[in-house]
Structures are given as C-alpha cells and as structure tokens.
C-alpha cells in the first residue's frame with residue numbers, strides 16, 4: 001500500500017469495534033481475519049513511517065505512532081506460538097516478532113502511558129506510576145463490584161469466584177483503594193471505548209488507553225481478568241521502583257546520600273504496594289480457576305518482563321543462573337551487556353558507603369526496606385509456582401519452573417542479620433564471549 005492509503009486505512013480503523021469484539025469473546029478467540037488485518041496494517045504502517053521521503057504533520061504522526069503500538073501487539077500475537085522466527089509468510093516479510101508476554105500484557109502501550117519511553121526523570125515516572133496505579137486499582141475494584149452484584153455484562157463471566165473468595169478480594173481491593181486514595185489522579189474513561197485512535201493519544205487519552213486497550217484478557221474467565229490486572233499493577237510498580245533505583249545509583253555515584261536515601265524510600269513504598277497486590281491474587285484465586293485459563297495465555301511468561309529483569313540487574317547484577325533465561329528472550333538479551341567490569345549494581349555501590357555518616361546510614365536503612373519487601377515478593381511468587389503449577393511442570397517461559405525461581409530468590413542485598421552480602425562471583429555469558437567485541441551489544445529494537 002502507498003503511504004497515503006496506509007494512513008487513511010489506519011485512521012479509519014474502528015478501535016471501538018476491536019475493543020468490544022475482543023472483550024466479548026476473549027482475545028484468544030479474536031476473529032483471525034480482524035487480527036490479520038491489524039497485523040498487515042502494522043507492517044504497512046511501520047514501513048510507511050520509515051520511508052525516507054514520508055511527510056506527516058506532527059499531530060498525525062503522534063496518532064500514527066500510537067496506533068503502531070496497538071497494531072504491533074496483534075501482529076505479534078498473529079505469529080506462531082513460541083514467538084520465534086516461524087515459517088509463516090508475514091514473519092518472512094516483516095521480521096521476527098519477539099516473545100508473547102509483551103503483546104499479551106500490552107506493555108508498550110502501558111509504558112507509553114507511564115512515559116518511560118521518553119527518557120523522563122525518575123520523579124516524573126513515579127508521579128505517572130502513582131496516577132496509573134490509583135486508576136488501575138479503582139478500575140479493578142469496580143469490575144469486581146459489578147461482577148459481585150451481577151451488573152457486569154461485557155466480560156469475565158466464566159468460572160466466577162466463590163462468595164468467600166469474592167468477599168476477601170473486595171476487602172483487599174478496598175484497602176488498596178484506601179492506600180492510593182491521596183495519590184494523583186487520572187480522569188474517568190469514557191463510558192464506551194472511543195472509535196478513533198486520536199482519542200487515545202496524549203495526556204487526554206491515557207484513561208481510555210488503560211481502560212480499553214491495555215487490559216484485553218485472552219479468555220472470558222473471571223480470574224484471568226484479575227491475573228492480567230495483577231500483571232499490569234506489577235509492571236507499573238516495577239517501573240517506578242526501577243526509575244527510583246536508577247535515580248539512587250546516580251546520587252550515590254555523586255556522593256549525594258540524602259537524595260539517594262529518598263529515592264530508595266520511595267522505591268520501597270512502591271514495592272510494598274506490589275506485595276499487597278500479589279497477595280490479592282494468592283489469597284483469592286483458586287488453582288482450578290488458574291488452570292482454566294493458563295493454556296490460552298500460551299508461552300507468554302513474565303520471565304520475559306523487561307522491567308523486572310532490568311530492576312534485578314541494577315540491584316544485584318546479573319545472576320549466573322539467569323544468563324540462559326536472559327539470552328533466550330530477544331527483548332531482554334541486551335541486559336547481558338551489563339556483564340562487564342565497569343557496570344556497578346546498587347549492591348556494589350552500597351559497599352562503598354562511609355561508616356561514620358548519618359546520611360549513609362539512611363541509605364542503608366532504605367535499601368534494607370526495599371530489599372526485604374522485594375524478597376518477600378519473590379518468596380510469595382515462588383509459592384505461587386509451587387501451588388498453581390502441576391508438580392514437576394516447566395514454566396510457560398520455558399524454564400524449569402519452580403526450580404528456576406528457587407535458584408536465585410534468596411540472592412539479596414542484605415543477609416538475615418541485616419549485613420550487606422558480599423559481591424557476587426562475576427559471571428560471563430558464553431553467547432557474548434563467542435561474539436566479536438563490536439557485536440557484544442545485543443540491544444533489541446523490539447523494546
């Protein structure tokens with residue numbers, strides 16, 4: 001297609017119909033014709049945007065770049081399961097699609113809302129994270145309330161919760177709502193999904209993006225909706241924790257300990273919310289309900305979650321047992337670039353703190369809080385793998401499952417007595433060593 005007709009086709013695309021069809025049947029059952037149309041639109045649009053002589057006005061360009069993110073998700077999901085180069089025609093003409101977690105959770109759209117794609121400051125990212133968290137908690141609570149009183153009609157009606165589980169979920173969500181009540185707010189979304197991309201773009205479109213485009217479960221199972229909401233809340237908290245951890249590292253390198261402590265305090269507060277969010281799932285989702293939708297999520301696994309992998313690398317360095325998992329995910333392989341002598345994770349910077357400084361003591365106290373809470377999350381998560389997965393089964397991301405998680409969940413900044421743990425044994429990656437030096441940056445264009 002020529003560029004002007006591609007632009008016309010994208011701008012005329014009926015977003016409302018896409019959202020309501022997807023919600024009505026579950027994304028896994030989306031009409032293949034519609035998905036393929038979106039996949040082709042993505043490839044055409046991507047090529048049109050990269051044409052050297054293409055001229056767009058600024059507003060149009062913003063809309064097209066936004067649409068590209070949403071269309072790309074369907075293009076990725078239209079590929080063969082496994083997310084690798086397959087033999088299908090679209091793959092051949094349009095390149096590898098990457099793994100499925102990112103499109104499943106619509107992470108790129110979520111990051112657009114958070115502003116992490118624009119290189120914003122840590123304070124600005126945290127502000128947007130808090131706005132988004134407040135919005136998502138309210139949206140989830142209202143969904144559960146509608147389900148509980150029988151007024152939810154559009155989605156998530158299969159395998160409902162038992163009355164006890166529902167009552168506990170509502171209580172826990174009400175507490176989260178309370179905890180976020182003073183945080184910055186986003187406007188309410190439109191009552192129905194807007195039909196055109198331009199309504200979703202920019203600050204004014206953030207609520208509709210979160211409400212209609214980000215949260216698209218694969219099935220109509222009630223608990224998959226909850227599962228996906230936990231994934232989104234975890235993505236957002238992780239982005240905030242990561243931004244503040246990077247901020248703390250920069251302050252530490254500059255010898256500004258008070259500012260570093262403030263960043264780590266704020267990261268720890270977000271980690272605490274993240275833990276409470278995971279507890280909602282652990283306490284209220286039955287094993288049967290989880291297994292009821294697991295197959296349809298395919299090989300989308302949060303081992304592919306870039307923000308979480310990046311966070312742990314910046315806190316602790318690259319753990320030897322994770323090298324293979326990072327190598328196996330094209331979106332995350334660039335993190336192995338941190339396997340070099342000059343990279344210093346937070347763990348290493350904390351070792352350099354002076355012993356006789358009150359400000360340095362504040363840094364250590366805040367880092368202890370953060371470390372403790374993230375460790376509690378990893379313990380809880382390992383418990384999920386034991387509880388919900390059939391014994392000895394592999395993880396959906398292709399790892400050994402619970403044994404993989406058990407291999408590093410205890411890797412921490414501090415030991416049980418509160419003392420800094422020693423520097424880790426440096427690791428190297430065979431895949432990196434085999435490359436010539438100039439090719440060791442494995443930065444992924446898919447991020």
Ligand code: HEM
Pocket residue numbers: 227230231232234235281290301302303304305308309312322325381384385386388389394395396397398399400401402404405
């Ligand atoms: C019943 C629910 C869950 C189970 C049984 C489960 C199980 C697993 C397993 C087995 C892995 C290892 C990787 C693989 O898939 O092969 C994993 C990785 C991971 N999961 Fe979950 N998970 C669950 C829910 C969640 C949720 C809701 C999140 C939130 C985002 C999450 C975040 C992660 C992360 C970040 C990793 C990567 C760990 C790492 O490599 O450091 N999981 N999970």
